Amino acid sequence: MSNTPEPQEEGTMTTQTEPKPKPSAKDYKGRLKPIWCPGCGDYGVLSALLAAFADLEIDPDNLAIVSGIGCSSRLPGFVKSYGFHGLHGRALPVALGVKLGSPHLTVLIVGGDGDGLSIGAGHFPHLARRNVDVTYMMLDNRIYGLTKGQTSPTTPHGIWTKTSPAGVVEFPMNPAALALCYGATFVARGYSSQVKPLKSLIMAAIQHRGFSLLQVLSPCVTFGRKCGFDAIANSIKECPAEHDCRDASSAYQLATDPQNIYSGILYQEERPEFISTLQAMGGARGRELDDGAPEIDVDRLVDQFS
Numbered sequence: 469m470s471n472t473p474e475p476q477e478e479g480t481m482t483t484q485t486e487p488k489p490k491p492s493a494k495d496y497k498g499r500l501k502p503i504w505c506p507g508c509g510d511y512g513v514l515s516a517l518l519a520a521f522a523d524l525e526i527d528p529d530n531l532a533i534v535s536g537i538g539c540s541s542r543l544p545g546f547v548k549s550y551g552f553h554g555l556h557g558r559a560l561p562v563a564l565g566v567k568l569g570s571p572h573l574t575v576l577i578v579g580g581d582g583d584g585l586s587i588g589a590g591h592f593p594h595l596a597r598r599n600v601d602v603t604y605m606m607l608d609n610r611i612y613g614l615t616k617g618q619t620s621p622t623t624p625h626g627i628w629t630k631t632s633p634a635g636v637v638e639f640p641m642n643p644a645a646l647a648l649c650y651g652a653t654f655v656a657r658g659y660s661s662q663v664k665p666l667k668s669l670i671m672a673a674i675q676h677r678g679f680s681l682l683q684v685l686s687p688c689v690t691f692g693r694k695c696g697f698d699a700i701a702n703s704i705k706e707c708p709a710e711h712d713c714r715d716a717s718s719a720y721q722l723a724t725d726p727q728n729i730y731s732g733i734l735y736q737e738e739r740p741e742f743i744s745t746l747q748a749m750g751g752a753r754g755r756e757l758d759d760g761a762p763e764i765d766v767d768r769l770v771d772q773f774s
């Protein structure tokens with residue numbers, strides 16, 4: 469048997485295209501190496517995210533990750549995709565702009581509990597109620613990490629922080645419960661140490677057509693040691709198998725359970741997505757991209773205003 473290919477008759481040559489190999493998580497690694505502290509929960513989140521991109525076979529050219537400012541907000545630099553590391557608390561309006569300009573992109577938002585619930589809190593309800601098709605991953609370490617350990621809106625009541633020397637006076641906000649009240653169509657909770665389940669949640673959130681909030685408990689090992697993460701391994705529980713994630717009131721009960729921190733998909737509903745609704749109403753009628761995805765005609769909009 470010879471390894472030499474058979475000569476082909478003139479005019480009968482067929483061009484065979486090699487099937488593209490399945491991507492792996494490392495194909496999505498960015499050029500920058502993470503500079504988080506050793507043991508930071510955000511490493512687990514990044515691993516789950518890269519694995520989710522690989523399983524979904526997302527083309528990095530069709531992926532945009534938008535963040536604010538904070539340790540967690542550094543994440544876009546560590547991923548091979550379009551990235552925008554912007555202003556503290558302003559990731560959500562930037563992401564809305566990205567999605568409006570290029571609706572064919574998969575748009576992810578990554579930020580901390582401080583970024584999303586302090587300075588940026590005003591944006592969260594509006595993206596949720598509009599049901600903009602973006603995935604918002606709030607990396608909740610219950611503290612301001614980047615600025616070295618001040619109280620955040622999710623810091624537990626009573627604990628000591630640098631800005632609460634006598635213990636935190638306020639009671640913490642609950643991002644999953646807030647998202648439900650704001651009208652989010654997908655609400656889930658994961659944990660950075662449970663990388664495989666987190667990967668599945670990220671995939672489900674990205675595949676959901678509409679606004680997805682994924683709260684990820686992700687400990688700050690340097691400044692958030694007193695924030696109750698030691699107890700998380702015992703108190704985090706998967707949503708009960710009988711939970712119907714279309715039931716908003718049972719989702720709210722699970723999200724606010726005083727004893728257990730329920731993880732998994734708490735709530736999901738189908739509702740028309742913002743940009744396609746806008747386009748159907750003629751508010752953003754535009755040209756089509758090569759792949760048939762609609763694109764807003766920015767030139768036409770600029771003409772209208774000039």
Ligand SMILES: Cc1ncc(C[n+]2csc(CCOP(=O)(O)OP(=O)(O)O)c2C)c(N)n1
Nearest residue numbers: 537538539540556580581582583612613614
């Ligand atoms: C407009 C503005 N205000 C305040 C700051 C200071 N600042 C930077 S990051 C941050 C909070 C960080 O906490 P969080 O958003 O929870 O992210 P983490 O670092 O914990 O991941 C603050 C207050 C800033 N950079 N810009």
Ligand code: SF4
Nearest residue numbers: 505508539613688689
């Ligand atoms: S300060 Fe905290 S949140 Fe920031 S990188 Fe270090 S461990 Fe992570």
